[in-house]
Amino acid sequence: MISGADISIRGLSRSYEGRKVLQDINLDIPAGQFVSILGTSGVGKSTLLKILAGVETPTCGDAWASGTKTKPTVRIMFQEDRLLAWRTVLGNVTLGLRHGEPNAMRMLDAVGLAGREHAFPVVLSGGQRQRVALARALVHEPNVLLLDEPFGALDAITRSSMHILLQGLLDHAPRTVLLVTHDVDEALILSDRVLVLTASGIAADITVDVARPRHHSQLAEKKDYLLGLLSGTGTTAQFAQSH
Amino acid sequence: MTIDVVLREDVSRRTQGESDSVSPRLDGQGFNLVQHSSRTPANRRSVPGVLYGRTVLPWVLPAMAVLLWYSVTVSGYVSPNILPSPLTVLTTAQALWSAGTLQRDILVSLGRIAFGFALGASTGFVLGIAVGISSVARLVFDRSVQMIRTIPHLALVPLMILWFGIGEQPKVLLVALGALFPVYINTASGIRNVDPKLIEVGRAYGLSQREIITQIVLPAALQPILVGVRYALGVAWLTLVVAETIASREGIGYLVQNARELLRTDIIILAIILYSIAGWLADWLIRILESRLLRWHPNYAPGANK
Numbered sequence: 001m002i003s004g005a006d007i008s009i010r011g012l013s014r015s016y017e018g019r020k021v022l023q024d025i026n027l028d029i030p031a032g033q034f035v036s037i038l039g040t041s042g043v044g045k046s047t048l049l050k051i052l053a054g055v056e057t058p059t060c061g062d063a064w065a066s067g068t069k070t071k072p073t074v075r076i077m078f079q080e081d082r083l084l085a086w087r088t089v090l091g092n093v094t095l096g097l098r099h100g101e102p103n104a105m106r107m108l109d110a111v112g113l114a115g116r117e118h119a120f121p122v123v124l125s126g127g128q129r130q131r132v133a134l135a136r137a138l139v140h141e142p143n144v145l146l147l148d149e150p151f152g153a154l155d156a157i158t159r160s161s162m163h164i165l166l167q168g169l170l171d172h173a174p175r176t177v178l179l180v181t182h183d184v185d186e187a188l189i190l191s192d193r194v195l196v197l198t199a200s201g202i203a204a205d206i207t208v209d210v211a212r213p214r215h216h217s218q219l220a221e222k223k224d225y226l227l228g229l230l231s232g233t234g235t236t237a238q239f240a241q242s243h
Numbered sequence: 244m245t246i247d248v249v250l251r252e253d254v255s256r257r258t259q260g261e262s263d264s265v266s267p268r269l270d271g272q273g274f275n276l277v278q279h280s281s282r283t284p285a286n287r288r289s290v291p292g293v294l295y296g297r298t299v300l301p302w303v304l305p306a307m308a309v310l311l312w313y314s315v316t317v318s319g320y321v322s323p324n325i326l327p328s329p330l331t332v333l334t335t336a337q338a339l340w341s342a343g344t345l346q347r348d349i350l351v352s353l354g355r356i357a358f359g360f361a362l363g364a365s366t367g368f369v370l371g372i373a374v375g376i377s378s379v380a381r382l383v384f385d386r387s388v389q390m391i392r393t394i395p396h397l398a399l400v401p402l403m404i405l406w407f408g409i410g411e412q413p414k415v416l417l418v419a420l421g422a423l424f425p426v427y428i429n430t431a432s433g434i435r436n437v438d439p440k441l442i443e444v445g446r447a448y449g450l451s452q453r454e455i456i457t458q459i460v461l462p463a464a465l466q467p468i469l470v471g472v473r474y475a476l477g478v479a480w481l482t483l484v485v486a487e488t489i490a491s492r493e494g495i496g497y498l499v500q501n502a503r504e505l506l507r508t509d510i511i512i513l514a515i516i517l518y519s520i521a522g523w524l525a526d527w528l529i530r531i532l533e534s535r536l537l538r539w540h541p542n543y544a545p546g547a548n549k
């Protein structure tokens with residue numbers, strides 16, 4: 001049984017050439033929690049995930065995963081699919097896997113790409129490429145799974161089947177997930193907790209304690225609140241009152 | 244060839260359009276999405292016609308050139324001492340072959356090119372990798388290599404002859420020197436131009452430094468490296484011709500040198516033809532290498548117009 005890892009972020013800041021992108025972020029995520037991050041474009045969501053994945057360094061502060069017996073595995077699905085053009089679909093999914101070909105095949109089957117394992121990425125559609133990238137991250141069974149707008153290029157039907165797939169996999173083997181998305185519905189349907197990131201830090205941190213499977217009608221109020229925050233018109237006061 | 248491009252795009256669109264709707268299905272071990280794909284038959288052009296055009300068209304101009312050559316000589320328009328007819332050249336080739344000298348000269352030249360090219364290209368490759376991935380190596384080597392590169396290496400021929408005589412070393416070394424720089428430059432710059440985002444993927448997926456180089460950096464830089472190899476082969480041949488013509492006791496260049504003294508235009512022309520066939524074969528080898536190693540690349544995929 002794969003378990004998640006705890007994530008701790010302390011006083012994390014990152015600037016690029018003096019321009020502050022992330023500023024003094026403090027955050028604790030307990031093992032197994034599914035957290036969605038919303039925020040306007042350019043606010044630093046991808047940067048945050050890359051710092052957690054260890055491919056970007058913070059200007060100051062720290063972020064780490066802990067709580068597993070061995071060093072926690074963290075895998076990121078980047079915002080761009082970043083497939084390696086010279087490797088087949090299967091070759092991309094087995095990147096960095098030691099003995100995982102059967103697992104890779106099963107994962108490709110799960111994301112609906114069975115039969116395409118020997119194709120090169122150049123012949124795939126945008127949505128197919130995204131699903132390969134998703135399989136590549138999932139196949140490692142990481143303790144922390146970082147997903148940067150994973151379903152952006154998918155049609156509504158494939159997208160909701162991907163939601164079902166992801167939830168199924170997580171029920172089967174729970175782990176900590178951070179999902180960056182621009183889709184408020186997606187965030188509310190999938191996660192235990194939703195964060196709104198703004199230039200001045202984490203502007204909202206709400207818990208979604210609605211039992212699954214969820215229905216949109218159960219989430220309408222939270223949705224209005226989050227949309228208000230994102231559009232900057234702010235309905236914070238109303239929300240605070242009603243809760 | 245606009246028509247070709249349009250047709251190829253049409254084919255690729257069809258393959259991408261393969262229906263890949265996914266529908267969730269619950270089975271024993273959690274969720275499984277089953278794909279219902281209906282394969283559309285590939286949209287093919289009339290293959291025989293295309294094949295015919297592909298194989299025949301490139302030979303039209305060479306055939307016309309030989310025909311022109313033949314008619315000019317047969318008509319007596321040009322003296323056979325200036326330009327012997329194709330038939331004379333063919334007879335000369337047969338004579339030299341049965342005397343056993345032609346084979347020997349060809350083999351000697353091929354050996355020099357193989358040796359020199361392997362030496363130069365591999366040195367350039369290794370040096371290029373070092374300079375491409377390590378900034379220290381870059382600081383140490385790049386300036387010097389670039390400075391040596393500005394010397395036309397053929398200017399070294401007299402010096403080489405003085406140093407090494409007319410044995411094998413000067414020729415092999417000159418060929419190596421000619422092949423080194425194109426491979427070096429393309430390898431180093433190819434590696435430096437690899438998208439850093441792909442290297443990030445390697446780091447995020449737990450690849451070691453060595454795996455990042457072999458599995459990501461080198462494959463990503465392969466196309467420019469092969470361009471360098473191709474160019475290096477051309478330079479290597481050129482170097483060999485010059486080096487052999489100036490100082491040699493065997494090899495195709497020696498054949499030419501000798502023929503000039505004996506006023507045998509037919510042998511000179513034969514040698515030129517041999518050089519061009521060899522160059523063409525080398526290019527063909529590289530093309531095969533490219534289409535194998537770069538078969539994932541849209542421009543090199545089988546059937547691509549290259």
Ligand SMILES: Nc1ncnc2c1ncn2[C@@H]1O[C@H](COP(=O)(O)OP(=O)(O)OP(=O)(O)O)[C@@H](O)[C@H]1O
Pocket residue numbers: 016021039040041042043044045046047048079
């Ligand atoms: N390597 C870099 N060099 C300079 N600036 C960078 C770099 N990476 C990111 N930035 C800047 O940091 C800011 C945040 O980028 P980031 O990609 O994290 O945004 P984001 O919240 O993911 O946006 P989006 O929703 O559009 O994906 C942007 O203004 C971007 O220009």
Ligand SMILES: [Mg+2]
Pocket residue numbers: 045046047079148
């Ligand atoms: Mg982003």
